[in-house]
Structure formats: structure tokens, C-alpha cells
Amino acid sequence: MQVGFDCEEAVWLRSALLEIAATLYSDRRPVMVRQWIDPVRLHDPEPVGHRFLFLVAVGGDDRPASPDIDDVVDAFRAAGWEAHEPRYGREPGTGWAEARREDFKTSIDAGAGPGVLTFTGWTPVVFTTGRQLRQPQHTLSTVYGVLCRECHGWGACLDCDGTGRGTEPGSYGRCWCHGGQGGPGACIECGLSGQITESSPWHLLKSYGFADADAPDADADGPDAFRMPPIEKAHGSNIDALTDVAHRTCACGEFRSRWSNQLREADDHLVSLFTGRCRGCAKQRAYAFMLPHRKLPPPPPPPSPPPCPRCAQVPVPLVRGLHFPGSATMRALELGLVEASDRGCEVRPDDPNWRCPACGHAWQDADERRRARILRSILADLPAS
Ligand SMILES: [Zn+2]
Ligand SMILES: [Zn+2]
Ligand SMILES: [Zn+2]
Ligand SMILES: [Zn+2]
Incomplete structure (x- = not known):
């Protein structure tokens, strides 16, 4: 069986992404930057299925004035996708979110400064062999690093199809993958993840060619x-x-x-x-x-912080997860523009996210996006030391 971009899944995703992108700008058409296919294989090099991918760019030169990555997440939700709240990168303007609808997924990436805003969407793997297989953990284009060479992204041991059962004489009914850290049926190289990423063990990084792994101690x-x-x-x-x-x-x-x-x-x-x-x-x-040359738009003004509910003074945002604070966060802490949450890295649903320096009151404000926007503008706008 031959599959192409005219298959049902690819046609649906392509138009879904373009429609969502079109809602973000009234005066400009989204651009289909590239569409391509990820082949999926088991042991044999011959593919057993394919996934279709689309890279769509919106706007381009005038972000972050509009739309913001928050607006994109809202647009995906309005179109019936589930999407988690964006994560913001260290560079001002950068952010990432992922939206999912059944087995369709889209990675939303916002560049730094007014850099491009892109959606990379992918279909589920469409199998071509008639054999019904589950979906692999990853294919070539969905990994955060590179695809695992042993399992080609499945995350499972290909010798036993992830069952953990061995059929070789002398195997006592157990596949050799029982000895792996991921447990029976899991790929020994990548555990269950199907990919090798920057957080994989050093020997894997080296053997997969991550250049940074060559000099783990070289500060320069x-x-x-x-x-x-x-x-x-x-x-x-x-x-x-x-x-x-x-x-x-x-x-x-x-x-x-x-x-x-x-x-x-x-x-x-x-x-x-x-x-x-x-x-x-x-x-x-x-x-x-x-x-x-074009004059880049200034970033939109941040919203105002919520006034302290006790004394109505201006509070400062609390920041969490300070095991490895970035240099901007360190400086903002020194200047008292943000404060460290007492809870450190432990996150609970009712954690305070603002504190009032005037009266010391700490409380949780439900509008987390407002806090995130204010925090980003503080970090982007620090006075020179
Ligand atoms: Zn196995
Ligand atoms: Zn693997
Ligand atoms: Zn290369
Ligand atoms: Zn107060």
C-alpha cells in the first residue's frame, strides 16, 4: 500500500493547522514552510509505516507584539485541541508549547525577539503493512535530540516486540532485554523513550555525536x-x-x-x-x-501586578525552581525585583506566587499568565550592573 499527503490524516492536519494559523492574523496568510514524511521501521530497513509532518510559520517579523505564544495556545484550545500552558525560554520572547488532539500533535515554537512563530504538526503513524502496531514513542522529527538507533524510536525491544518473551532455545522464555534498566520489553539503549537527548548518559551522548559531550569539563x-x-x-x-x-x-x-x-x-x-x-x-x-532594516516593534507593555489584598501596595512575583537560576534571575533576586519562593523546587497547587514587600503578605493569584508576563518583562528589562 502506498501512502501520500492525500491520505485522510495528512489532509485533515494540514488544513487544521492552516485554519488555526489564519485565526491569529486577519491580514496575512500563514505560510506552509515545508511538509515531509518520517518513515518508520522495525528491524528491516523497509518502512512499516509513515508519519506526515507540516511546518507552518505565522507572522514572522513583527512578534511579540501580536500574537503571543499564549494567544496561540488559546487558538489551539478554541479549535478543540488540548494544550498545556507555554514554557518560556531564557531568551525574551522564546517559548514552547505542545498541543494534542487524539494522536495528532503540534509543537508550537516562538523565537527570540520578534523571531518567527512556528507550528510543527504531525499525524499518527499510518501503517502500511496491514499488521496493526501501536504508535512508536518517537519518529525522526519528533525527538528532542536524536532517534534511538537500537529501537528506531519505538522505545521497546524489537527482538520480542516489547513483550519480554524469548523464543530462542535456552532463553527460558525470557528475552535478553530483561536485564535492561528499563525493564522487560523495554529498549536497553534508551529505556522506554525512543530517543537520546541532552540529558542521556554521557557515553550515549558521545557515541551519538553530541559535540558538547566531547568536552564536558571545558568551561571555555x-x-x-x-x-x-x-x-x-x-x-x-x-x-x-x-x-x-x-x-x-x-x-x-x-x-x-x-x-x-x-x-x-x-x-x-x-x-x-x-x-x-x-x-x-x-x-x-x-x-x-x-x-x-525595519524598526522592530517594542514588546507589548506588561500588565500591572495585582495589588496586595491586605495593603494595596505593589507586590513582587515569587520565583520557584531555583536550583540553577539563570544569571538574569540571580540579578533580579539581588535587586529585589523578584523573590524566591520558600518552597524551593517543590510545587504545590496552592503555592503563593506573589509577595508584598510592604506588609510581607504572600498569596496566590489565579492569573498565572499575568505573573509569567510580568516576570518575563522584569527579566528582559534589568538595569545594567
Ligand atoms: Zn526483548
Ligand atoms: Zn531505544
Ligand atoms: Zn547531521
Ligand atoms: Zn501588603
Whole structure:
């Protein structure tokens, strides 16, 4: 059986993504940047099924004025998808969320500055062999790092189909995968996850080619020591630049990557930087483009904090999870613009999220998005030290 982009799942997802994207801008059409297929295999190289993927870009050069990643999450919910609240990145403007509807999923990515806002949507795996298989944990384009080479993303032991049962003489009815950390039936290399990510054990990172793993102790080569790629002059808009990048291949031959975008103002032009990890060889890829100068929109003004319910003074947001605070958070703490939550990393549903410096009262305000927006604007706008 042949499957193509005219199959029911692909047609539905493609139009669902374009419709949601169209609700975000009234004056501009969303752009289908690329559509592609992830083949899915078991032991044999011959695929047993496929997944269809679509990369849609919205807006491009005028975020974060509108729409914000929060608006995108709301648009997916309004269209009947389940979506968790966005997570915000360290760079102002960056964020990520995932929406799901049955076995369809979409990753929503917002770039830094007014960088591009993209949706990458994927269908469930459509099987072509007639054999009914469950859905794999991951395929090539859905991983956060690279696909596990042993199980090709299934997360299960392919020798026993995840049952843990062995049929070889002398196996006593147990597959060899019983000895693995993930338990019987689980892939020994990746546990159950189907992927190798930056948080996988060091020996795996090294053998999969994660370059950062070569020098785990070399401070000089930390994430800040990023080398800017040569700036190319080729594009009229950031979406054109993204379309170009999405069609380039890594030296290893793979094109799949999860791209982050940063758009910055330089002297008389804009610089758009794309970075991503190759899903084939795990190497970092980066491209930079000079775009025609436009005045970037200022970020929208943050909302006002909720007044203290006891004394009506202006409170400060509480921040949690401070095992590894970023440098901006550290500075905001020093300046008293934010305070550390007493609970540290432990998160409970009724945790206070604001504290009043005037009277000391701490309380929980239900509007978590307002707090997140205010916090982001504090961190983005710190006075120079
Ligand atoms: Zn097994
Ligand atoms: Zn595996
Ligand atoms: Zn590569
Ligand atoms: Zn107060």
C-alpha cells in the first residue's frame, strides 16, 4: 500500500493547522514552510509505516507584539485541541508549547525577539503493512535530540516486540532485554523513550555525536561560547529565511532539525539567526541572514501586578525552581525585583506566587499568565550592573 499527503490524516492536519494559523492574523496568510514524511521501521530497513509532518510559520517579523505564544495556545484550545500552558525560554520572547488532539500533535515554537512563530504538526503513524502496531514513542522529527538507533524510536525491544518473551532455545522464555534498566520489553539503549537527548548518559551522548559531550569539563566551550555563523545576504523576510533553512541539509545528509530563531536589530539591518541540532548526526547547525532594516516593534507593555489584598501596595512575583537560576534571575533576586519562593523546587497547587514587600503578605493569584508576563518583562528589562 502506498501512502501520500492525500491520505485522510495528512489532509485533515494540514488544513487544521492552516485554519488555526489564519485565526491569529486577519491580514496575512500563514505560510506552509515545508511538509515531509518520517518513515518508520522495525528491524528491516523497509518502512512499516509513515508519519506526515507540516511546518507552518505565522507572522514572522513583527512578534511579540501580536500574537503571543499564549494567544496561540488559546487558538489551539478554541479549535478543540488540548494544550498545556507555554514554557518560556531564557531568551525574551522564546517559548514552547505542545498541543494534542487524539494522536495528532503540534509543537508550537516562538523565537527570540520578534523571531518567527512556528507550528510543527504531525499525524499518527499510518501503517502500511496491514499488521496493526501501536504508535512508536518517537519518529525522526519528533525527538528532542536524536532517534534511538537500537529501537528506531519505538522505545521497546524489537527482538520480542516489547513483550519480554524469548523464543530462542535456552532463553527460558525470557528475552535478553530483561536485564535492561528499563525493564522487560523495554529498549536497553534508551529505556522506554525512543530517543537520546541532552540529558542521556554521557557515553550515549558521545557515541551519538553530541559535540558538547566531547568536552564536558571545558568551561571555555560552554553554551555562551557559541560561534556566530557567517551572515548571508539572501532574504527579504524572516519567513523566507526560515523556508531556506528548512530546505537545507546537514553535512550528514539529514535535513530534520528543530530550529530556534532569534531576530535582532543591528546598525542598519536585522540579523536573523537560526540554530538547531541535526536529528541525524546530533551536531549543532547554525545559519545567519541579514534582512532589510525595519524598526522592530517594542514588546507589548506588561500588565500591572495585582495589588496586595491586605495593603494595596505593589507586590513582587515569587520565583520557584531555583536550583540553577539563570544569571538574569540571580540579578533580579539581588535587586529585589523578584523573590524566591520558600518552597524551593517543590510545587504545590496552592503555592503563593506573589509577595508584598510592604506588609510581607504572600498569596496566590489565579492569573498565572499575568505573573509569567510580568516576570518575563522584569527579566528582559534589568538595569545594567
Ligand atoms: Zn526483548
Ligand atoms: Zn531505544
Ligand atoms: Zn547531521
Ligand atoms: Zn501588603
